[in-house]
Amino acid sequence: MKTIRWGIIGCGDVTEVKSGPAFQKADNSTLVAVMRRDADRARDYARRHGVPRWHADAEDIIAAKDIDAVYIATRPDSHHDYVLRCAKAGKAVYVEKPMAMTYGQCIEMVTTCRSHGVPVFVAYYRRAMPYLLKVKELLDEGRIGRVCAVSTSFLERLPPAADIAGGALPWRLDPVFCGGGIFFDTVCHNFDLLDFLFGPVIEARGFPVNRVGAYTPPDTVTASYAFESGVRGSGTWCFAAERNAESNEIIGTEGSIVFHPFSFAPIRLIRAGQVTEFPIVNPPHVQQPLIQTIVDELNGKGVCPSQGVSAARTAWVVETILSGAYL
Known part of the structure; x- marks a missing residue:
């Protein structure tokens, strides 16, 4: 079973405890590099968490030859763009929730990942807790x-x-x-x-x-x-x-x-x-059980319970409920 090599785009608060350390603690998984637009904060995160490399440009993560899968932990307004770029680069994607700003964006993300032969997973980690x-x-x-x-x-x-x-x-x-x-x-x-x-x-x-x-x-x-x-x-x-x-x-x-x-x-x-x-x-890192299922699926062992298709359904429900006028 191979080791899945991860890169993180957006190493903010959610990655400090909930998710980031799990990429290093899950079986057959390692965190290779992190990215944040603030170079000083990216460098600090890498130092504190023992990550070999840091970047201030997302393209350095997306194009890296030594990264198999990318965790996108930025604000929802950037998820759509980053997922499409990762898919076109042939990288498996794990994206934070909400999956995107609209249901339509979610469907495009699922379709694009499918057309490029890469999976897209979403951080609805409670499914594995x-x-x-x-x-x-x-x-x-x-x-x-x-x-x-x-x-x-x-x-x-x-x-x-x-x-x-x-x-x-x-x-x-x-x-x-x-x-x-x-x-x-x-x-x-x-x-x-x-x-x-x-x-x-x-x-x-x-x-x-x-x-x-x-x-x-x-x-x-x-x-x-x-x-x-x-x-x-x-x-x-x-x-x-x-x-x-x-x-x-x-x-x-x-x-x-x-x-x-x-x-x-x-x-x-x-x-x-x-x-x-x-x-x-x-668990101390609440996303670790879900991340483990992703690593296992990428290794051909089991199926992650939180896929882009199910997350898109959730986006549809939220969007439908919010479609009424705000009074």
Whole structure:
């Protein structure tokens, strides 16, 4: 089995712990080079993480003969361009979520990678984490009977006033860089894991609104959706709430499962009034299990559960829900 040689485009915060070290710790994987437009920061990252080489130009990663696969960890507005360039250079691609700014861009990325014979994977890493795999195990074992519905609630306080004062918004709240704001950047994780558990969403309707006016994208969204499997879903997301809280409840004919895919509080199985808790410990580098599946697939062993095709489905759901006017 060969060692997959990686390069990173965009070695920012997400690569410090969540993902970057995993490329060196996964079996049959090594991190050859990193890139950041700020040369000093690229050099510092390489020094601190023991990476042999650093660059300030993405083309040095894309064109490198000693790199087999590229991890794109930049803002969503640049994903489309970098993925197409990597595909044309014959490099396998692992791109951060959200996959791109629009569903149309996602489809073009999948099509271009396919035409150049390279795979595209997306960083919906919860699909490979022990936490979500436990939820799936409980469902597959039929512990709550036939699944009827799933309900999602996500509450979050507004960002500190200093972070949004004077129009100087963080990139996640700037539509130029991140489409529909926090819903676009964060809630895509939730829809992707629901796709993993229940299959594709075939119909969705959303009601996005900006109730507080602290920034342009919606701060409150409600939605309902139908899965191809027959399961029905609904959700409420408010990013101007007085507290932080999040949960998903899967309702079945013989019980329910409550889980928390962001805080990772213990999973609760509720049957006949009895509650069984399953505390699950996260790996230190949460993307490592998914990265391992990518390395294994590139070596012809197994299949990564987070492909460009499934991520594009998630992009369609998010885009459809956000298609309503922001009031």
